[in-house]
Amino acid sequence: MEKLKIAGGYPLRGTVKISGAKNSAVALIPATILADSPVTIEGLPDISDVNTLQSLLEEIGGKVTLEDGDMRVDPSQMISMPLPNGKVKKLRASYYLMGAMLGRFKKAVIGLPGGCHLGPRPIDQHIKGFEALGAEVTNEQGAIYLRAEELRGARIYLDVVSVGATINIMLAAVRAKGRTIIENAAKEPEIIDVATLLSNMGAKIKGAGTDVIRIDGVEELHGCRHTIIPDRIEAGTFMILGAAAGNGVLIDNVIPLHLESLIAKLREMGVPIEASEEKVFIGRSENLKAVDIKTLVYPGFPTDLQQPFTTLLTKAEGSAVVTDTIYSARFKHIDELRRMNANIKVEGRSAIVNGPVQLQGAKVKASDLRAGAALVVAGLMAEGVTEVTGLEHIDRGYSNLVEKLEGLGATIWREKMSEEEMEQMKSS
Numbered sequence: 001m002e003k004l005k006i007a008g009g010y011p012l013r014g015t016v017k018i019s020g021a022k023n024s025a026v027a028l029i030p031a032t033i034l035a036d037s038p039v040t041i042e043g044l045p046d047i048s049d050v051n052t053l054q055s056l057l058e059e060i061g062g063k064v065t066l067e068d069g070d071m072r073v074d075p076s077q078m079i080s081m082p083l084p085n086g087k088v089k090k091l092r093a094s095y096y097l098m099g100a101m102l103g104r105f106k107k108a109v110i111g112l113p114g115g116c117h118l119g120p121r122p123i124d125q126h127i128k129g130f131e132a133l134g135a136e137v138t139n140e141q142g143a144i145y146l147r148a149e150e151l152r153g154a155r156i157y158l159d160v161v162s163v164g165a166t167i168n169i170m171l172a173a174v175r176a177k178g179r180t181i182i183e184n185a186a187k188e189p190e191i192i193d194v195a196t197l198l199s200n201m202g203a204k205i206k207g208a209g210t211d212v213i214r215i216d217g218v219e220e221l222h223g224c225r226h227t228i229i230p231d232r233i234e235a236g237t238f239m240i241l242g243a244a245a246g247n248g249v250l251i252d253n254v255i256p257l258h259l260e261s262l263i264a265k266l267r268e269m270g271v272p273i274e275a276s277e278e279k280v281f282i283g284r285s286e287n288l289k290a291v292d293i294k295t296l297v298y299p300g301f302p303t304d305l306q307q308p309f310t311t312l313l314t315k316a317e318g319s320a321v322v323t324d325t326i327y328s329a330r331f332k333h334i335d336e337l338r339r340m341n342a343n344i345k346v347e348g349r350s351a352i353v354n355g356p357v358q359l360q361g362a363k364v365k366a367s368d369l370r371a372g373a374a375l376v377v378a379g380l381m382a383e384g385v386t387e388v389t390g391l392e393h394i395d396r397g398y399s400n401l402v403e404k405l406e407g408l409g410a411t412i413w414r415e416k417m418s419e420e421e422m423e424q425m426k427s428s
Helices: 022-034 048-059 086-090 092-105 124-132 163-173 189-200 232-245 256-269 303-313 333-339 369-381 391-395 401-407 419-427
Strands: 002-007 012-017 039-042 063-067 070-074 107-111 136-140 143-147 155-157 179-183 204-206 212-216 225-227 246-252 273-275 279-282 293-295 318-324 343-347 350-355 363-365 385-389 411-416
Touching: 002 369, 002 391, 012 232, 012 401, 022 039, 022 048, 022 070, 022 092, 022 163, 022 189, 022 232, 048 063, 048 070, 048 086, 048 092, 086 092, 086 107, 092 107, 092 124, 092 143, 092 163, 124 136, 124 155, 124 163, 163 179, 163 189, 163 212, 189 204, 189 225, 232 246, 232 256, 232 279, 232 303, 232 369, 256 273, 256 279, 256 303, 293 303, 303 318, 303 333, 303 350, 303 369, 333 343, 333 363, 333 369, 369 385, 369 391, 369 401, 369 411, 385 391, 401 411
Parallel strands: 012 246, 039 225, 155 179, 293 318, 363 385
Antiparallel strands: 002 385, 002 411, 039 070, 063 070, 107 143, 136 143, 179 212, 204 212, 246 279, 273 279, 318 350, 343 350
């Protein structure tokens, strides 16, 4: 196991290139199961979730090669083999295997998904969708069993806007008989990305990116090539890093349209921003003003950027209220920021941030992926050295983070943990 060390106070300057979208990758890779010939996905991020999904596809008989971010999947010899636990427990998005395997094989056995611990994130809307399409769904000994004689198109209204349920129902419905209509669908760019891949494979999908998606089922899907969209959350994280500790940071390979809510809030704080078609420049930020944020489904402020943004607010003048309407448990980074001298208190679904304060280096632990990003932002802002453990969370979602930050001038490095430190981690 490793820990991350960050020496604060070194201004970031230069250009950073954003990787492919993690939240797209974890759905695009399972979608390849639905084809009858090889699919190539270009530009995948170098993250552990991608490697885990590669292993899972190989486990069910897929022939997979991954080189320089390009994955080629030959799904022709895949079988509907149960995946009850093991690697499935490592990532939340393993649930996309349910929709893909149900669509192709009309059956699947998938262990309950793992990933970040962000409180209850039920998959009841996914199950509602599968059942509407004609599947029988049971929970047996910690695994979800899905079985269907055949899948038939249906009208499905999602009780809550869910990215996962929208994509999963799409995956199952593209090879169902007849028309499926998903109402109150999520609108995230990653959904359009998955719909584009499926359409390139021969699926008939209309309305992706709106709240009503129509899918006319087809009997078979074929292979294709597809280039993944840039990661808007990684881009947003580097925009926040540029505002927090930058002296002129250019973010390349970004779609500014995907980040309008963040750009608006950064400008409101007083951050100088220039956005073009595929680039965003963050100028040196001084005398920042506190702003309130509330996370909402897309195109609202992303919950995945709430934690890094909360760290930035410690640098701003005044009191800010951060409300997370998506995940009630997404404030586990607050205690760690307090160790670093942050003046923050949590009240229900909100955190009140008072600033400005000078953060101090400390030993902190990442409890989940975006909390890890928040602590990296804090380490770069802080006086002294910050030590971050729980790197397995950061590695799930940020491709070559240390190398990218070093390229901007950060003093950051990884170190192996001692046996004593690992024992302390286990007991804490």
